[in-house]
Amino acid sequence: MARSNFFPPQLITFYRELAKMVVPEDKWRVEEEKLKAWKGEKPLVKEAPPEIDPEFFLAFTVEVFDLLRKHLPELGPGLEQVRANLPENPEEVKRLAQALCQRDPIAITWLKDPAGVPPDVFGFAFSHVTRLLLAAYTRKARGLVDFSSWEKGECPVCEAKPLLARLKRTGERFLYCGVCSMEWRFVRVTCPFCGNDSAGELGFWEGAEGYRADVCYRCRAYLKTVDERKRPEEGADLFWEDIRTVALDFAMLGKGFQNKSFIAS
Ligand SMILES: [Zn+2]
Ligand SMILES: [Zn+2]
Structure with a gap:
């Protein structure tokens, strides 16, 4: 589900509450050398992916899901299916987080039973998680990377089209x-x-x-x-x-x- 052009009031309240959630500096890392070595050939997040603490990632995800369920109760059953299928093995959690941040369509395959999860809800729910994680990543990158030679219409960090x-x-x-x-x-x-x-x-x-x-x-x-x-x-x-x-x-x-x-x- 792409974010629609329609914003019901409860979604605005959701975004206000979401904006208060923080991604602490010590819960993720990126190799600064890789950031600095970026030549602009591939989007930054593919060259220098963030590595997110798996325990934090799971807790953060559940918090975002709870907030979503509170404001959009109709998503409850779908969110529960995604949550029940989150991987537990820390290595798999890391891979899931990285694939999501890289907007890699294989992300969903890191769930325990991908077929048992509504892909729309998966995409919508995690778009909020990754937006916050990537905002922290981009903030850091902007302090370390020179983006001035980037001339494309797609985002130099994640390759999305502009909003x-x-x-x-x-x-x-x-x-x-x-x-x-x-x-x-x-x-x-x-x-x-x-x-x-x-x-x-x-x-x-x-x-x-x-x-x-x-x-x-x-x-x-x-x-x-x-x-x-x-x-x-x-x-x-x-x-x-x-x-x-x-x-x-x-x-x-x-x-x-x-x-x-x-x-x-
Ligand atoms: Zn055009
Ligand atoms: Zn981007």
């Missing part, structure tokens, strides 16, 4: 990854989804309060954008900006454009 963009007052555009919270600079007049750089086939729809949606007439993608040149403050948290602008998603979908953030790359 949102930020137009800075300098005129530069930064893309935001909803999977790992990375932001990276990307040329203005190019569609990050299909590479179209023909100005005549690109445009944007102006929304209210400094929001807009950049569109590509070639691949029909839209990308919600926070235009900091038109806002009193800079540095808004794009995770929340995405949730705040659901009306813009509906408007763009209604015009026949597509949200391509969730399409696997």
Whole structure:
């Protein structure tokens, strides 16, 4: 289940509570030498994967699942199936955590009985776990890695498509990854989804309060954008900006454009 464009109020409460959960520094590690040696050939998380303490990972997962069940009780039975099938062997738990962070589709095979688990619930539930783990990873990576030579439309950390963009007052555009919270600079007049750089086939729809949606007439993608040149403050948290602008998603979908953030790359 990709995260939908619809946010019921209980999901917003869920996200608020989730935001309070912390990933302690001493519960995961990454080889800093590998981070620093990154040449930009493969996404960072594949070259230098995080290693997560298996005991912490299981406890953290159960905590996120409990929070989900509290706010979305209809997911209860599916969550219970996933939980009952979590591996116990620490080595397998580590592999599961790593595969999830690398967005590797084999992740589900680390469960005890993958066939007995609804894949939708597995994907949805773990997307929240990995978002928090990867946010910690990305924060660290941004302090150690030089991303300035990365020119692709996909995230340099995890290879996901951008969820949102930020137009800075300098005129530069930064893309935001909803999977790992990375932001990276990307040329203005190019569609990050299909590479179209023909100005005549690109445009944007102006929304209210400094929001807009950049569109590509070639691949029909839209990308919600926070235009900091038109806002009193800079540095808004794009995770929340995405949730705040659901009306813009509906408007763009209604015009026949597509949200391509969730399409696997
Ligand atoms: Zn990413
Ligand atoms: Zn395009």
